[in-house]
Amino acid sequence: MSRDGREDLAAAQRAHWQHTYGEHPGMYGAEPSEAAVHAAGVFRAAGAREVLELGAGHGRDALYFAGEGFAVTAADFSPVGLEQLRAAAAGQGTAGRVTTVVHDVREPLPVAGASVDGVFAHMLLCMALSTEELHALVGEVRRVLRPGGVFVYTVRHTGDAHYGAGTGRGDGIWEHSGFAVHYFSRPLVDALADGWRLEEVHPFEEGGLPRRLWRITQRLPEGSAR
Known part of the structure; x- marks a missing residue:
């Protein structure tokens, strides 16, 4: 796909998610994802205090992390979703532990280098991101993590089941019912873990289809170069 084509697809996906969050407030419910519950345990075991969530949406996982005592920066490109997150945090009494930022992960992360202990992203990396953009994003995650920090995505x-269905957009991306997804191969997982310690590639299922996913945990080695 050309650069212009990628930008057009990205703009269409931003508009689609804005509309979706606006029409279906709290669409994923208030309970955290199983992946977030697992990630909280990983972060806690690593002694993490500050966590960045990418693609936070309306905030069910960010709110869970805050409730577990982490200081959370929640990033998403949907202002509508983040408005819902802030309202829920205020209602739950965790607003003091949650910072929201409107951000497109195609741009450098709005976080200082070596400033967070953990990064979490539930199905954010399999949005309409090219392989080139994924490598740049993982490079940014590496930049913002402290040595020994953990990335769970x-x-x-x-x-x-939906791989190969719908409209092919190239580079492993398929669009189905308005949602564009980059379906990961194992070689892509391994390539994105280059220079990290890859600790887990765990298969699981979610939802009624069901969606078939991998939960990936990789750690930035102590003293690694940035």
Whole structure:
């Protein structure tokens, strides 16, 4: 896909998610994802205090992290979703532990280098991001993590029922019912973990389809170069 084509697809996806969050407030419910519950345990075991969530949406996982005592920066490109997150945080008494930022992950992360202990992203990396953009994003995650920091993310993979269905956008991206998904292969997972310690690639299922995903945990080695 050309650069112009990628930008057009990205703009269409931003508009689609804005509309979706506006029409379906709290669309994923208030309970945290299983991936977030697992990630909280990983972060806690690593002694993490400050966590960045990418693609936070309306905030069910960010709110869970805050409730577990972490200081959370929640980033998403949907102002509508983040407005819902802030309102829920205020209602739950965790607003003091949650910072929201409107951000497109195609741009450098709005976080200082070596400033967070953990990064979490549930199905954010398998949005309409090219392989080039994914490498740049993981490079940014590496920049913002402290040495020994942990990155936990989930993605739909090429074993998913919707892989190859709908409209092909190139580079492993398929659009189905208005949602564009980059389906991960194992070689892509391994390539994105280059220079990290890859600790887990755990297969699981979610939802009624079901969606088939991997939960990936990789750690930045102590003293690694940035």
